[in-house]
Amino acid sequence: MEYTVDELRQYYASMPQEFGFASMCKMTLPQNVEGMRAIDIGCRRGKGVLKFASRIGSGGFVLGIEPNDAFVREAVDRIREAEAESDKPLAPTEIRQGFFEMLGLSPEEEHTFDLVYANSSLNLCKNMPEAVRQMALAARPGATLLLETVLAAGERDVAVLGAARKMGNAVQSAPSKDEFLGWLSDAGFIDVQRTVVQKLTPDAAYKQDTKVPCVDSVECVEFEETIVTARVPR
Template identity: 35%
Template sequence: MDADELRDFYEGRQFEYGFASMCKMVLPDDELAGRRILDVCCRRGRGAYRLGELAGDEGSVLGVDWSPAYVEEARAGAERAWRKGGLSRSNLAFAVAYPEDLAAAGVEDGSMDVAYVNSVVTLLADPAAALAEIGRALRPGGLLILETVLADRPRDEAVVEAARALGNSVQAARTEAETLAWLASAGFSAPEVVAEEPVEASRGYREGATAPTAPGDEDVRFRAVALNAHKK
């Protein structure tokens, strides 16, 4: 997709309360100290703040999101976050860019050690292109931490597109085979599943919240997974 197509897709897609489905941040805490970490679709920065605390004074975090308003909010809270985290300096930065075009945020080839993507891949304009761009940003051997949702069977495309428009990252899920194909094409090794659980399409972004769902008669089961994959 070109820049105009990406702008047309993402314009107005704020998803005010975050993406549907709970964001758990399943992180290898002891592997993040001193790392250069990329937080893709960082939203208001809360995840990036957590990553910055784990990266420590010797590491850094770049949060990227397509929403200028969310990026400004993330920047506004950054000083409080790094001080609260006990750091001696800010290791946080934020930039506006589409996940399919991280170069617009100044992300160079092989410049990152770790990339984190939380509950958003199923909603992106071009998931395969976004994962390829993340692969470009990671150094060889770099770690992708991907939290996403898998469907147990091929999907009704009309339902998927309606779910994507709603921001329901669960109901927009693709199959495991499709997701693994995206990762392989992007240059990643076979991922390790570090956590998984069944999840309903109506499950909200926090405990007790519900998400709007698209109508349809599919008999689909969904599985929320945390995957770790390394760039070859």
């Protein structure tokens, strides 16, 4: 299914943005990222982009993609301030408005990124299989995919998942792990590794003492904060 830019912009603009699990920015990065080209999809206010830029250094490049235009402006301002105040070289960075389903990369930028990253805001996208395909489109041969997200341990009730997504609940909108791993395989990712960090309740937020609205449901499924890594064949 294809979408227009206006449809995607309206979809993401209507979604609650604050305090949910998608607001969390842990970014457990690989040890050796110096000099890499990295793309942070769903970068929100640019905190993760700055972490990348600090670790990657002046020999690399970081592109942040964010659906929310207000967050794009905030991210640009944050990075300008950090560049002015930093006492060490940061990687060149760029923030653009784009969408999980439509990154907006030029033909010259496709298949050029060494590291493709997204957090649990991925679960709020309109079309998850297309979002995964877009990640593969960004990745060069041999690249690493790193996702800090939430997956469901069992099959999902589609109605509950859809309603949770509209509420901006990145936990209760999690796809099943089996379905998600299938999408990765279909997009060409290999060597997929999955590490469960912790179990989550459907109303979990970015702080342990905070709760977010969730769909009232009899669905019986466990949610798991999960780190997923994968690779693109060389």
